[in-house]
Amino acid sequence: MPQAAVPSRIPDQELMRWYRKMVEIRLFEEKVQELFMTGQVQGTTHLCQGQEAVSVGAIGAMRRGDVQTNTYRGHGEALALGMEPEVAFAELMGRSTGCSKGVGGSMHLIDFSKGNIGANAIVGAGIPIALGAAMSFKLRKEPRVALSFFGDGATNIGTFHESLNMASIWQAPLVMIIANNLYAEYSPLRDTTPIDDLARRADPHQIPGVIVDGQDIVAVHGATTEAIERARSGGGPTLLEMKTYRYRGHSRSDPAKYRPDGEVERWRARDPIALLGEQLAGRALLSPADAAQINQETQAAIDGAAARAATAPVLTLEETAPYVYAD
């Protein structure tokens, strides 16, 4: 099983941007939880705290024109792709100013203008869709790449394997990213999957499968950059397995009692934001005061965004009709 190559040095500015973005995602998700408790967000949400490095690191490797699909646990990707928190909050509150006009909700933070071509509520469904996008690039000889983000649980549904096989025979410019957070809803990986290293699932489709430390944003970025550039230069698809963890339960109704004692703490000890913070501190780019200030600024921005989002109107049923059929 190849391990990710040592990444080339990332500019300081870029690292700082990643840091801020991860903090934004972390605090955004906290706010979502709060809005849930007060009933401003309803239904269900699937928070991604703990997995921020996967979203921000991988998306940091995309170029303009590249696209990706993700899942119901897609807030991290949406924000990493540049969705304004206000727009995302509005979507979660069902407001017309949401990215999907409030018809989509938490599971469908989508913005085609930012390369975010789908957030899917059906496990596995986004993978062949990303492959289709990749194939359109290949057929038109455009130097573009498609990514697909999905979970460990999705590697047990047929569509995942079907997509690997097609991606391989067509040598599609596709990067498939497993956010292996060790659980599918209430099921630990080992109860539903006979192996630990899901990257192995690429092998019998003749695709490189790479295991990546999903808590280390520099590693995530490096491995994804390599896969994207291979895809862009005609080298075909890659399966990346990001070893990561979600701090919260599967969805808002899940207290996550099924976790062994100490597991959350072990993972928190390798928190992706803290890890990058240490690196930045090491390079004298981030003092504790800087970090506190970033937190504070971001929190203020998040709070403001949520407050503004809450004031937007809701569509009427008739106004949603044009979203069903295109002209």
Next chain:
Amino acid sequence: MPQAAVPSRIPDQELMRWYRKMVEIRLFEEKVQELFMTGQVQGTTHLCQGQEAVSVGAIGAMRRGDVQTNTYRGHGEALALGMEPEVAFAELMGRSTGCSKGVGGSMHLIDFSKGNIGANAIVGAGIPIALGAAMSFKLRKEPRVALSFFGDGATNIGTFHESLNMASIWQAPLVMIIANNLYAEYSPLRDTTPIDDLARRADPHQIPGVIVDGQDIVAVHGATTEAIERARSGGGPTLLEMKTYRYRGHSRSDPAKYRPDGEVERWRARDPIALLGEQLAGRALLSPADAAQINQETQAAIDGAAARAATAPVLTLEETAPYVYAD
């Protein structure tokens, strides 16, 4: 990739039985083709000539109480499990004396009393069904095993991978048998599948995958026996890849023009019946005259069976109604 172990010595009588059964299948299929030409069999048929050793060798390793599912290309398995040719012909002719009363036809030669619990016209669909049978044995602690026969093309549909995964985590007493005949309809394996050795597909499900010479019935029997006995003794599932070939096109309407020159001839040079015949001749069990006589006797039996089958009545629509719902 493990290769099949050297098989233990098979009694002469058993080898002779296999030989006769393979000849029966070969001539049965010839007769089906003929009946097709005269319109006595209609619709479509998928003949298995060239693959006889897979059906007879693998099924020879089953014990009473074991079951299997197969496909539309299932005449070989049906006969190997002991279906009378007359019953099979009657099914192909849509007669009430057919195994499925003539409602099933060529794609559904089924006989539960002989462990033949399904012949499926949907690619891949029989695999989880066999797994379910295997799981019922496991849950009830019965020392029984389920087999599933399917083609190389089926290894590209999701259900196959879903079944591998479940079979592994549950350690089900299941033996999955790929008859890799190098084509899925008009598509050569390499156009649709990025690897040659499909047994590899077991690997990321933590299941042994074994490559077997599907033209050598002793090898087929040996590998299947090993897999079945492992399953029976609680050792879990196995994926067997039988390298084989179909002499005819995919179905009756396919002249199989897509094959490279010389390919059929190369495979015919390793004809499973001829190979076993040589072994038997080497053991002085089969002279050329014996072989001719077996052929002649079998041909007479096949002709008689077809003629008798053709005289049976056809059900009325009302008579088929009870087959829809059980009481």
Next chain:
Amino acid sequence: MSTLIEPQAPTDVVELQLTYREAINLAMSEEMAADPNVILIGEDVAAAGGVFKTNDKLAELFPGRVINTPICENGFTGVALGMALMGMRPVVEFMFSDFLPTAGDQIMNQLPKYRFMSGGQCSVPVTIRSISGGTGRFGTQHSATGESWFMSLPGLRVCTASSPGAAYELLRAAIRENNPVIFHEHKGLYGRKGPVRKGAAPAAIGKAAVVREGSDVTIVATLMMVERSIAAAERLEGDGISAEVVDLRWTRPLDLATVTAAVGRTGRLVVAEEQVHAGGWGATLISELTMAGFQWKSAPRAVSLPADICISYSPDLEDAILPSVDRIADAARSAVKG
């Protein structure tokens, strides 16, 4: 849920007040206790008890018989079919009815046809318990009832449960049935409390139930629309309109006899359905009655989802799209008053 800790063989009928969730749990535990061949499989059905917790304690009560699956609906539905062929009676849980299409092949080509294709050699006693319907703010891909998607398929039975009592008697019937049944539970009803006749006979297959008598108009409904229809009927009383409510219960087979008798009494029909009218049981009922020459006192009416709009996440939009008590009452009123 203390009733569940020690499942007993059903003896006398006892009326309990249970939630819909508890009623389902009770039916499951009784059927599992009565027949060792009954097992439960699905995603997170064991320790977690299912996403809507209907399977609470079952894994403890019946060790080894509540089996978690990976996420692979087509695969595990095929597994259930194979188990059924070998004499088991598997119950399969689908977390959301919107996932039924991911098992489309096993549901449409295998379960209903397996016995037929073999010329009647086997039977397929599989029950799919599927969590249906709106009001949860789960959005476009998690809110379908799917109650009519498979109503055209010979070989299948399709059941819907509208109340705790109905759920208890219908689920036990479904599990005992020797043919594949898709059993729809409505996610908006799990918390509803109502009488459950513990120990009563399982419901009859394919039988609708008149749940409220009335003489001016008949409202036929399923799932959550049954309680909304009853509420509408109560409201109509104030207008001097007497509305009968029929819980259809089965969309395959359709109980034309009960519906015809009911509409025969009132001459007027409203179908209240949490689905698009096209291709559904409501349209089929109206067509069958009309083809049979039924003499309508006024044209039948349907309160349905709009033909050309999907369900949104936005709570306001979801509330607006689902048939409301008001809309049902209005339709019934206009059927009676024109």
Next chain:
Amino acid sequence: MSTLIEPQAPTDVVELQLTYREAINLAMSEEMAADPNVILIGEDVAAAGGVFKTNDKLAELFPGRVINTPICENGFTGVALGMALMGMRPVVEFMFSDFLPTAGDQIMNQLPKYRFMSGGQCSVPVTIRSISGGTGRFGTQHSATGESWFMSLPGLRVCTASSPGAAYELLRAAIRENNPVIFHEHKGLYGRKGPVRKGAAPAAIGKAAVVREGSDVTIVATLMMVERSIAAAERLEGDGISAEVVDLRWTRPLDLATVTAAVGRTGRLVVAEEQVHAGGWGATLISELTMAGFQWKSAPRAVSLPADICISYSPDLEDAILPSVDRIADAARSAVKG
């Protein structure tokens, strides 16, 4: 098929006599010539030209744009959706309509809802060409039309082609349509010859066609039932009955206007459908007309597949189960004469 070797930009309308197979091939080649974003994917569509050879020569004419897939219907339907999002117009072939359920998720949860869930950010111009219907002696799992399976789904369009001319004009419309279309071809019709107006405008989306005029009774049909209905109408002439035949063409959306106008002229309706009545377009039409207060001169009738029997392989049984010219004529006769 010499017309296909050199596809030309459609100019004047020329009437050709083509088979249904050739008409489909011509429509494909014209649309592929007209728009480089149109591509074809599916199992064995390229060199082999598809199992029913409708794609003959397309792979040579349009190198790289006719793409064979592995056997994985759900996967490759998702691929088509992804391509469509990026501006292509993929046509996907399903070898048999019975396989549509194997792609149930992409067909029911993705194609129709993708635009909606995004709040209208994208469009999904995917055409699924699906090979439907009986008469082939293909048995229980290869004979469905499936023409009504998806008619309840907002976001989708469902089309059926009954003749070479209709196939040519409808398929071109489907490919140009900016929403997902399931386009049903009938495997029993491929060899039929008929007039094709090469160069004519694509058909209107959602419009039925009156294919035979008549004054006593209206027969509405799709696919192979259209020619059987026309044959029935001819036979009825001998009895002095004038039957009108409507080719419904689309099961989503339903063209209620055309059907209502037609039935308005005759007052009597027979639906001739190669499907079970329950949950189908026939039931929906009858329901919609009845709900609209239509005054039937006699009760409408349906000639359908039996509600509770599957299709057999046995040629005699297949012939017996499919609606015949006789049964359609009988239904129409009894509608008129009582």
